Amino acid sequence: MSVNIxxxxAVKRYGAVTIIPDLSIEIKDKEFFTLLGPSGCGKTTLLRMIAGFNTIEGGEFYFNETCINEMEVSKRNIGMVFQNYAIFPHYTVQQNVEFGLKNRRLSRDEIKNATREFLELMQIQEYHDRMPERLSGGQQQRVALARALVIKPDVLLMDEPLSNLDAKLRLEMRQAIRNLQKEVGITTVYVTHDQEEAMAISDRIAVMKDGVIQHVGTPQEIYHRPANIFVATFIGRTNLLNAHYSAANKSIQLDDFSFPMENIAASEEGPVVLSIRPEDFTMSKEDSGGIKSTITDSIFLGLNTHFMVALPGGQEIEIIHESVLDLDFKSGDRVYLTIKVDKINVFSEDGNRNLSRDV
Amino acid sequence: MSNIMRRKKLDVWSLVTFIVLGLYVLFLIYPLFNLLAQSVVDKKTGAFTMAYFIKFFSKPYYFNTLLNSFKVTFAVTLLTVLLGTPLAYFFTRFEIRGKGFLRVLIILSSMSAPFIGAYSWILLLGRNGVITQFFRESMGIQFPSIYGFTGILVVLTLQLYPLIFLYITGALKNVDNSLLEAAENLGCSGFRRFRIIVIPLILPTLFAGGLLVFMRSLADFGTPMLIGEGFRTFPVTIFNEFISELGGDDGFAAAISIIAIIITTFIFLIQRYLSTRKTFTMNSMNKIRPIKATGLTKVLIHIYSYGLIGLSIMPQFYIFYTSFKKVNGTTFVPGYSFGSYATAFDRVGRAITNTLLIPGVSLVIIVFFAAFIAYITVRRRNVFTGIADTVSMVPYIIPGSVVGITLLIAFNKPPILLSGTMLIMVIGLVLRRLPYTIRSSVAVLQQIPLNIEEAAQSLGASKLKTFYKITMPMMAAGLVAGAILSWVTMISELATAILLYTGRTKTLTVEIYTQIIRGNYGIAAALSTILAVLTVTSLLIFNKISGSSEISM
Known part of the structure; x- marks a missing residue:
């Protein structure tokens, strides 16, 4: 069985400090849902409220139609994977995985079979009688996953499970978790501060800041049409440029360069902030109607090369181009920039609203 | 809503908290208030009186004992710091021949009861001591008297400097070697570096160790009793006033006890204030590695280490030696035998079983309570567990003889008549030793990530089950190691036991003390040796379990 959450x-307070002022979300059945945000944004706090480790100062939490506010942790039927794995150091791998089953008073055979099944699923059967101290980080991670899933929980909760692994293993486990979640078909809430990890793994992402959800959407939605400037800068890289929107001509004035902009819902006129991702600029040596700019610096990063470019009005931007064999742009070069206008996001001056029509 | 939340918090740990608090109210708070009441109430009229306090402060006979105690305690504290700190630094910084063996000797010399050391020094340097006699008869040199201030100073210093050594050795482990190298690189080395870099970093530990020495020295009863002679300290006065054959004066003893508690509290608060202001967070990436000393440095370091440690272990060895000497009546005669042991086993009756039983029962209680109290104070922070935490530390600053008197006055009449029972001795030991065991349990518990318990709960284990299936087993090694040290301290405890014992509950230390007073040095030596064997065995088990030679008090 799986459930929607x-x-x-929800309200969370520690004494006089409010961590989460008023938060509501709906997490769908069998969905891989990620809470993403900088440290201190309240994402782990929210996860621990769902798990039952934190008290709830206000609001209601439901698994399907059941309110779980007052339910003991041990009765919630959740599987939890911790940042430090929290493997019981005095138990073997097998005993760790069996622990939850034994609390459920299952028969000896049921325990044995279920344990074997998940040890095999996580490919750690061969280590079943090892003590945790003799396991690598990745193996401990697999034990933690097996232990959380073997009890057939209604909900799987994961708190930054990959942050203690090295970069290569992190990619591997990321894929393993994703596949496993689809295979078992379980509603999953995942906490991370790594936006790339969140995009790679999630069905939907909630971007949080200061205890408030800024944007809930698929990875594509939050990348291409972020709800506000915080989301635009937190997910991926972007250039923020001050500009002016003219409702009459439906055009944007950026310094002394202007271009048409149809995709704006608002009718108001005035200063706006443009968010243009570094890959959405094209540079050219020839003047074909682009913005006349100067390259001030370039950084070669292998796959791509990053260019720092000064606009005529003095604003500095970053542009990413695929690296080429013959470096044809260098510091001091005069270049002409064109913009992929349909991918631009236009925000209100305070940065809190995305004015694009298709948001 | 908030009402519901409040009810939810009342779990099994709330129950534990209230049981713990209830027991402390019964066995500590009530007796202390009772003590206070006794000290200000006239026995006959039942009226309020300050007569006992006035008596103490107006008669130099009593008041001087306080001054004496302070004189000798400050001197002991200063001297232990001056002797123990360099020794710890040498042990950390330099290679010393036979270091492991020396370390064992240091620990051994600190683990025996101080009064046994005092008695041994009397055998060596007293009026008829072997060394005194040797010099007097062969060279006509008269040694200065070992009795009085000097004697107490020598005995307690040699007994207590190992505490400073252990504390400082621990602190130096947290000092990063790079700090020393950086200092040297900037042109500061040798003693100057020790003074301006190392000392400030270990200062909080030095204060903590100093406090422990101060408290132990101030509260020590056996040493001044045996070797102090005319130099009376106030644990001796308390004891005499209370136990006096001519109708002991409860009220006066209570008043002196209250004065003692006020003073130790004051000292404790000063130490706290000083050390919180000077604490540094250090995380030693590379520890200080011992280097080879050369030339004169090497010689001096070895002389210092072997000299000091030799001196402090000498009393133990001498007692061991005399326990095998032939005895005629109460005097040693030439030749060797097991006679002392035979007489000892013949006469001590239940002392040995009592020494195993009373601290044994106390130990079990201590381990469980320490685990519970540590758990509620670390994992369930709230007002009540905070109170439990503070209250549990109170006995730390109460001298042992005062604990004894407090319990006796409170429980010597119905409804709770405990005086003369084994239970009251157990309570005394538990109260005195719990603070130490709680501290070490807290340290152990803080190393265990909270997540482990949350994981167990998320897997369906109840709170109690989580505690005994997950937390307790993970704390076990640390708890047992702490317990063995408690055990060693308890079997050599005298100050509380001497007040609380009766014929049936006599312990080894009380028996040894009695035999020394009676002049049966052979039996005393034999019993002391048995006690030492018990101690050494316990320490060996400790090493086996904790897997290291690290000992913290």
Whole structure:
């Protein structure tokens, strides 16, 4: 069985400090849902409220139609994977995985079979009688996953499970977790501060800041049409440029360069902020109607090369181009920039609203 | 809503908290208030009186004992710091021949009861001591008297400097070697570097160790009793006033006890204030590695280490030696025998079983309570567990003889009549030793990530089950190691036991003390040796379990 999780007007306070003022989300059945945000944004706090480790100062938490606010941790039927794995150091791999089953008073055979099944699923059967101290980080991670899933939980909760692994193993486990979640078909809430990891693994992402959800959407939605400037800068890299929107001509004035902009819902006129991702500029030596700019620096990073470019009005931007064999752009060069206008996001001056029509 | 939340918090740990608090109220808070009441109430009229306090401060006979105690305690504290700190630094910084063996000797010399050391020094340097006699008869040199201030100073210093050594050795482990190298690189080395870099870094530990020495020295009863003679310190006065054959004066003893508690509290608060202001967070990436000393440095370091440690272990060895000497009546005669042991086993009756039983029972209680209290104070922080934490530390600053008197006055009449029972001795030991065991359990528990317990709960284990299936087993090694050290301290405890014992509950230390007072030095030596064997065995088990030679008090 799997469930949808519903959080309505959740409040979390520590003494006088409010961590989460008023938060509501709906997490769908079998969905891989990620809470993403900088440290201190309240994402782990929210996860631990769902798990039952934190008290709830206000609002209701539901698994399907059941309110879980007052339910003991041990009765919630959740599987939890911790940042440090929290493997019981005095138990073997097998005993760790069996622990939850034994608390459920299953028969000896059921315990044995279920344990074997998940040890095999996680490919750690051969280590079953090892003590945790003799396992590598990745193996401990697999034990933690097996232990969390073997009890057939209604919900799987993961708190930055990959942050203690090295970069290569992180990619491998990321894929393993993704595949496993689809295979078992379990509603999953995943916490991370790594935006690339979140995009790679999630069905939907909630971007959080200061205890408030800024944007909920698929990875594509939050990357291409971020709800506000915080989301635009937190997910991927972007250039923020001050510009002016003229409702009459439906055009944007950037310094002394202007271009048409149809995709704006608002009718108001005035200063706006453009968010243009570094890959959405094209540079050219020839003047074909682009913005006349100067390259001030370039950094070669293998696959791509990053260019720092000064606009005529003095604003500095970053442009990413695929690296080429013959470096044809260098510092001091005069270049002409064109913009992929349909990918631009236009924000209100305070940065809180995306004015694009298709948001 | 908030009402519901409040009810939810009342779990099994709330129950534990209230049981712990209830027991402390019964066995510590109530007796202390009772003590206070006794000290200000006239026995006959039942009216309020300050007569006992006035008596103490107006008569030099009593008041001087306080001054004496302070004189000798400050001197001991200063001297232990001056002797123990360099020794710890040498042990950390330099290669010393036979270091492991020396370390064992240091620990051994600190683990025996101080009064046994005092008695041994009397045998060596007293009026008829072997060394005194040797010099007097062969060279006509008269040694200065070992009795009085000097004697107490020598005995307690040699007994207590190992505490400073252990504390400082621990602190130096946290000092990063790069700090020393950086200092040297900037042109600061040798003693100057020790003074301006190392000392400030270990200062908080030095204060903590100093406090422990101060408290132990101030509260020590056996040493001044045996070797102090005319130099009376106030644990001796408390004891005499309370136990006096001519109708001991409860009220006066209570008043002196209250004065003692006020003073130790004051000292404790000063130490706290000083060390919190000077604490540094250090994380030693590369520890200080011992280097080879050369030339004169090497010679001096070895002389210092072997000299000091030799001196402090000498009393132990001498007692061991005399336990095999032939005895005629109460005097040693030439020749060797097991006679002392035979007489000892013949006469001590239940002392040995009591020494195993009373601290044994106390130990079990201590381990469970320490685990519970550590758990509630670390994992369930709230007002009540905070109170439990503070209250549990109170006995740390109460001298052992005061603990004894406090319990006796509180429980010597119905409804709770405990005086003369084994239970009251157990309570005394538990109260005195719990603070140490709680501290070490807290340290152990803080090393265990909270996540482990959350994981167990998320897998369906109840709170109690989580505690005994996950937390307790993970704490076990640390708990047992701490328990063995408690055990060693308890079997050599005298100050509380001497007040609480009766014929049936006599312990080894009380028996040894009695035999020394009676002049049966052979039996005393034999019993002391048995006690030492018990101690050494316990320490060996400790090493086996903790897997290291690290000992913290």
């Amino acid at each position: 519903s959080v309505r007007n």
